[in-house]
Amino acid sequence: MSIISLININYTYPLEEKQTIHSLSLDLEKGCVYGLTGANESGKTTICNIIRGFIPELYKGELTGEVMIKGKNINDYNIGDLATIIGYSFQNPFTQLSGVKDTVYEEIAYGMENIGVPRSKMIQKVDEIVKMFQLEDLIDKNPFELSGGQKQRVAIASVVALDPEIIILDEPTSQLDPKSTEDIFEIIQLLKKQGKTILLVEHKVDLLAAYCDEILLISRGELVMQGPVKEILSNPKVVEYGGQLPQVALYFIKKAKANGSSVSQVPLTVQEVYDHLNKDGEV
Amino acid sequence: MKRGIKHDFSLLALLLIPVGVSLNVVGYQLSTILKLPVFIDQIGTIMVSMIAGPWIGLLAGLLGNVVNGMLNPIAIGFSIVSVSVGLVSGYFSKWRFYTNIFGIIIACVLLTIVQAFSAAIVTVFLFGGVTGAGTDLITATFLATGRELWNSVVSTNLISGAVNTIINFGISWLIIRKVPDRFLIKLNYGAPYIKKEVNVNG
Amino acid sequence: MDSRIGNLYPSSKFTFIILIILLSMLVPGFIFQYMIFLFIFLISLFSGTAIKFLSTFMKSIPILILFIFIFQVFLIVNEDSQQIWAFIHFSQIGLMTSLTMTSKIVAISSSIIWFFQVTRVKDIIYALEQSGVSQKVTFVIASTIQLIPQMLNLSRTIADAQKSRGIETEGTLFVRMKAFIPMIGPLVLSSIQQIEERVLALESRAFSSKAKKTSIYELRKQKIDYIIVIFCILVLIVYIVWRIKL
Incomplete structure (x- = not known):
C-alpha cells in the first residue's frame, strides 16, 4: 500500500478560470525520497498543499479527486492532527517561526505543546532534536535573531519534532547560501535513514540526483514523468518539459549521442562521474 | 458562508490582530515623526474590522489599548473607544456600507458619533474632562466660553473624532484596495473588497 | 525582573494590584490613595525597578493630573465658583473633585505600571494558559x-x-x-x-489540534504565592467588615 496516493486530482484556485492541476495521479511509497521538480508555476507547491490538506481547507477553490494518506481518505483526518503524520516545511525561513516563542528551545517544542505531549517527554524529544540538528549553540537565542539558514534549520527541526512519517520540504534551500544548503541536505539524509518518506521540491537537480530515489516531474499541472533518478535525470525530454538536468548529465548525453550509444548510463553526480571515468580508464 | 462570533476566529483572522495592533502603534509613531496634528492610531483597528469582521475588530482595538496601557495606564481607560470603533466598523463592513460612497459617508458619520460619545464618557467620568493630549486645549476653550463640561467634551470629541475617522478610514480603505484578492477571499468579510469577479490566467 | 518579586507567580501580583485598586476606590478621601503611590514606589525600589517606574509614571500621569486640576478648579463653573478673571474661576468643590479623582488615578495607574514592570509577559501568558484561557x-x-x-x-x-x-x-x-x-x-x-x-x-505545528495543550515552560506557585493571595483576600474582608460596622 502506498503511503500517499493522489487519484485523478483536478484543482482550480478561487477567482481563477484556468485549472492549476489536471487529472493528476501519483503514488508515493514509504521510506523513499522523492524529488518533485518542474518549471516555476508548474504546480509543485499546489501539489504539496493538496497532500497536506491545506487545499482546499485554507485556500478554498475547487478540488476533485481523492487524496489518500496511509490508506485513509484525507477528509477523515482533522487538519490539526495531520501535522503529526505529515511534516511540512516551506521556502521562506522568515515566516516559518511560530512568532510566539522567545527561545529556539521553546520554538522546537511548540508543535508538541499543541498536541499535548507531557512535559518530561517533550524535554527529552527537544534534546534529541537539538542534537540531531546540531542546534546546541542556538537554543537560548530568540528565533527572530537567527540567520536565514539557522531559521530554516530550526523550522525543519520544529516540524520533525512532531515525529511525522512523511515530510514535505518545499524548496527548503532556495533562499540559503551553499553551506546552509549542505546542512539541510545532510539532515534530509538523516531523516531518510530514520525511514521517513520525503517529498522534496527542489530546483537544484544536482542535489536531487545525489539524494533522491525517485523524481517526479511536473509540467503545467500534470505529472509528466516519474521514475528512478537515473532514468529521469538522464532523459533529455526533461528539458522539453521545462525541467532541468544536472550539468554533468547534459555533457555526457551530448557525448553519448555523438558516439551513438545509449544515454541511460550517463553519470549524474560527481561520484558517478568519477566511477564512470575510472571505468573507461580515463583517470 | 458562516459568519458570527463562533466562525470569525480562523487562524488567518487571528493573525490579523497582531498586525492590526502593530499598525496602530506604527501609525502613532509615524504621526509623531511626520509631526501631524492628529494621531493616526486606529488604522489597524479599522482595517482589520473591515476585512475580518466586528469580533476581530473588537479584539484588535482592545488588545491595542491594553498593550499601550503597559506603558501608559490611561490607555486602558480608553479601551472602550477602540472596542466600539472596531465592533461598529466591523458591522458596517458586514452590512456592506463600505462598497459605495453613500454607505461610506453614513458609516463615517456614525463612527465619529460612536467614537465621540464613548470617548466623552471615559473622559468625563474617569478623567474629569481631560485626556492629557493636545485636544484638551479645545475643551478648555469651550469651557471658557461658558459651556458645560459634558457639552464641551462631546464637542471636542466630535471635532477630533471626525478628523480621526476620516483619516483612519481613508488610509485603511486605500490599503485594502491593494490587498490581493486571493487573500481577501480567505477572510469571512473580505468579499466586498475583491476587485474582479473572475481573474483570467491568474 | 529577576528579583524575588519578579519571580512571583503572576496571579499573586495581580491579586495584589486588584486589592490596591479596590481599596483606592472604596477608601474615602485622597490621602490613602496618594500614599499608595509612595508605597508602590517603595516596592519598586525593592523590585529593582524604581527608576523605570518613575520615568514611565512621569511620562504620562503628571500632565493629566495638572490638566484635571486646571479644568476642575479654574474652568468648570460650580455652585461655589468665584470669578477671578474673565473665564477663570476658583471652586472649592472643584478642588475636592480633583483631589479625589487624581488620587485614584495615581494609585491605580502606578500599581498597573508596577505590575507590568515586574511581571514577564511570558509569565502572564503561562498563567493565563494554566487558568484555562x-x-x-x-x-x-x-x-x-x-x-x-x-x-x-x-x-x-x-x-x-x-x-x-x-x-x-x-x-x-x-x-x-x-x-x-x-x-x-x-x-x-x-x-x-x-x-x-x-x-x-x-x-504544520498542529495549531488546530484538538488536544489539551501542554507547556515546556514552567512556572511553579510557591508557598509565598499562596500567602500573598490569602493575605490580600483577608485585608479586603477585614476592611469591608470594618466599614460595615462603622
Missing part, C-alpha cells in the same frame, strides 16, 4: 507582543528607504500627510503576505 487568546497576545517591535523596526527601514527615494516628509501639512501612505502601505502588504505563509507554518 483559550489558546487562541494567549496566542494572539503572545504574537502581538512579539510582532510590535519587529513591525516598528520594519517601519523604520521602510521610512528610510522611501525618504531616499525622494518621498518628502517635511513641508506643509498636506505633504506630510501624503507621506503616510507610501510608508505604511508596503508594511501592511508585506505583513499580509507573511501571515498567509504563517498560517501554513502554524498548521
Whole structure:
C-alpha cells in the first residue's frame, strides 16, 4: 500500500478560470525520497498543499479527486492532527517561526505543546532534536535573531519534532547560501535513514540526483514523468518539459549521442562521474 | 458562508490582530515623526474590522489599548473607544456600507458619533474632562466660553473624532484596495473588497 | 525582573494590584490613595525597578493630573465658583473633585505600571494558559507582543528607504500627510503576505489540534504565592467588615 496516493486530482484556485492541476495521479511509497521538480508555476507547491490538506481547507477553490494518506481518505483526518503524520516545511525561513516563542528551545517544542505531549517527554524529544540538528549553540537565542539558514534549520527541526512519517520540504534551500544548503541536505539524509518518506521540491537537480530515489516531474499541472533518478535525470525530454538536468548529465548525453550509444548510463553526480571515468580508464 | 462570533476566529483572522495592533502603534509613531496634528492610531483597528469582521475588530482595538496601557495606564481607560470603533466598523463592513460612497459617508458619520460619545464618557467620568493630549486645549476653550463640561467634551470629541475617522478610514480603505484578492477571499468579510469577479490566467 | 518579586507567580501580583485598586476606590478621601503611590514606589525600589517606574509614571500621569486640576478648579463653573478673571474661576468643590479623582488615578495607574514592570509577559501568558484561557487568546497576545517591535523596526527601514527615494516628509501639512501612505502601505502588504505563509507554518505545528495543550515552560506557585493571595483576600474582608460596622 502506498503511503500517499493522489487519484485523478483536478484543482482550480478561487477567482481563477484556468485549472492549476489536471487529472493528476501519483503514488508515493514509504521510506523513499522523492524529488518533485518542474518549471516555476508548474504546480509543485499546489501539489504539496493538496497532500497536506491545506487545499482546499485554507485556500478554498475547487478540488476533485481523492487524496489518500496511509490508506485513509484525507477528509477523515482533522487538519490539526495531520501535522503529526505529515511534516511540512516551506521556502521562506522568515515566516516559518511560530512568532510566539522567545527561545529556539521553546520554538522546537511548540508543535508538541499543541498536541499535548507531557512535559518530561517533550524535554527529552527537544534534546534529541537539538542534537540531531546540531542546534546546541542556538537554543537560548530568540528565533527572530537567527540567520536565514539557522531559521530554516530550526523550522525543519520544529516540524520533525512532531515525529511525522512523511515530510514535505518545499524548496527548503532556495533562499540559503551553499553551506546552509549542505546542512539541510545532510539532515534530509538523516531523516531518510530514520525511514521517513520525503517529498522534496527542489530546483537544484544536482542535489536531487545525489539524494533522491525517485523524481517526479511536473509540467503545467500534470505529472509528466516519474521514475528512478537515473532514468529521469538522464532523459533529455526533461528539458522539453521545462525541467532541468544536472550539468554533468547534459555533457555526457551530448557525448553519448555523438558516439551513438545509449544515454541511460550517463553519470549524474560527481561520484558517478568519477566511477564512470575510472571505468573507461580515463583517470 | 458562516459568519458570527463562533466562525470569525480562523487562524488567518487571528493573525490579523497582531498586525492590526502593530499598525496602530506604527501609525502613532509615524504621526509623531511626520509631526501631524492628529494621531493616526486606529488604522489597524479599522482595517482589520473591515476585512475580518466586528469580533476581530473588537479584539484588535482592545488588545491595542491594553498593550499601550503597559506603558501608559490611561490607555486602558480608553479601551472602550477602540472596542466600539472596531465592533461598529466591523458591522458596517458586514452590512456592506463600505462598497459605495453613500454607505461610506453614513458609516463615517456614525463612527465619529460612536467614537465621540464613548470617548466623552471615559473622559468625563474617569478623567474629569481631560485626556492629557493636545485636544484638551479645545475643551478648555469651550469651557471658557461658558459651556458645560459634558457639552464641551462631546464637542471636542466630535471635532477630533471626525478628523480621526476620516483619516483612519481613508488610509485603511486605500490599503485594502491593494490587498490581493486571493487573500481577501480567505477572510469571512473580505468579499466586498475583491476587485474582479473572475481573474483570467491568474 | 529577576528579583524575588519578579519571580512571583503572576496571579499573586495581580491579586495584589486588584486589592490596591479596590481599596483606592472604596477608601474615602485622597490621602490613602496618594500614599499608595509612595508605597508602590517603595516596592519598586525593592523590585529593582524604581527608576523605570518613575520615568514611565512621569511620562504620562503628571500632565493629566495638572490638566484635571486646571479644568476642575479654574474652568468648570460650580455652585461655589468665584470669578477671578474673565473665564477663570476658583471652586472649592472643584478642588475636592480633583483631589479625589487624581488620587485614584495615581494609585491605580502606578500599581498597573508596577505590575507590568515586574511581571514577564511570558509569565502572564503561562498563567493565563494554566487558568484555562483559550489558546487562541494567549496566542494572539503572545504574537502581538512579539510582532510590535519587529513591525516598528520594519517601519523604520521602510521610512528610510522611501525618504531616499525622494518621498518628502517635511513641508506643509498636506505633504506630510501624503507621506503616510507610501510608508505604511508596503508594511501592511508585506505583513499580509507573511501571515498567509504563517498560517501554513502554524498548521504544520498542529495549531488546530484538538488536544489539551501542554507547556515546556514552567512556572511553579510557591508557598509565598499562596500567602500573598490569602493575605490580600483577608485585608479586603477585614476592611469591608470594618466599614460595615462603622
